[in-house]
Amino acid sequence: VDVLVCTGALFEQDMLEALGHKHYVCGPEQDDRELQSLGIDRVYDHLLDEMGLRQVDLTFKKIAAEMPEGHYSSREFMEFAGRWMSNAQGVTDSVMKAAYERKVPIFIPAINDSSIGIGLAMHQNEKHNAMSIDSIKDLRELAYLKSKCGDTGIIVVGGGVPKNYSQDAVVAAEMLGYEVDKHKFGIQISTADVRDGGLSGSTLKEAISWGKNDKEIEEVMVWGEATVYFPLLIGYVHQKLRDKRRKGRQFTNIFKSK
Secondary structure (H helix, E strand, C coil), X not given: CCCEECCHHHHHHHHHHHCCCCCEECCCCCCHHHHHHHCEEEECCEXXXXXXXXHHHHHHHHHHHCCCCCEECHHXXXXXXXXXXXXXXXXXXXXXXXXXXXXXXXXXXXXCCCHHHHHHHHHHHHCCCCCEECHHHHHHHHXXXXXXXXXXXXXXXXXXXXXXXXXXXXXXXXXXXXXXXXXXXXXXXXXXXXXXXXXXXCCCCHHHCCCCEEEEEEXXXXXXXXXXXXXXXXXXXXXXXXXXXXXXCCCHHHHHCC
16 A cells, blocks of 8 residues: 545544544444434444544544644645654554554545544634645645656545545646656445446546546456455455565655655
8 A cells, every 4th residue: 555545534433443442333223312312423333432532533633733833735634643643652553653654645635524624623713823734735745646656556445535536636637737647557346336426336447538547447346345345355465465575655755855
């Protein structure tokens, strides 16, 4: 993995686990009114502690308070958060922490729609000259990254904004004056239906017409549940490449020399 483009919710829940809280399995048939009264949040078939999530909000607020005033991309904020996690005591399993230590940049195009956004809003509400997220800087950084990293491919788990954002890097780079190649390969794992015209269900071939993917893209569409197929894919890749010792490309360094 060289770059992550994700939803804020993934790192909201990453922080939840890093703080020592858990996700609890449940049946999907629950009395949600009772759960609300008990301070328990439900995501289909698992439960979360609402007070734990509020601790997540406050933790991101605390991280923001330690940043100098300025306009940051989501990548810059997530790098700072990863450094904070790396220095915090008791954090043993965190994607943010691992990404920071391996110099894997994280982009969150819809960062407002998560506990991260809530934490930043709380910080700005209390401090007049506060740090803020510049979402357009995000797009410029992703375009610049595309111009520097050569041939690229994407692995899409689900869809939505991160899927479009990672594909749009090609178009954004072209419009900003960079000469770049389109994405050469792709794998998408999704349960969304092509027929409703939504982004998550659209095929990787469809993006050829938009100039995002190469005309000869090597693409595989996996119509299935990501929690089943993604671990199988990762297991296969790990076994196939374990003796090759591929070195990470440490794309975070690209922005240090900019």
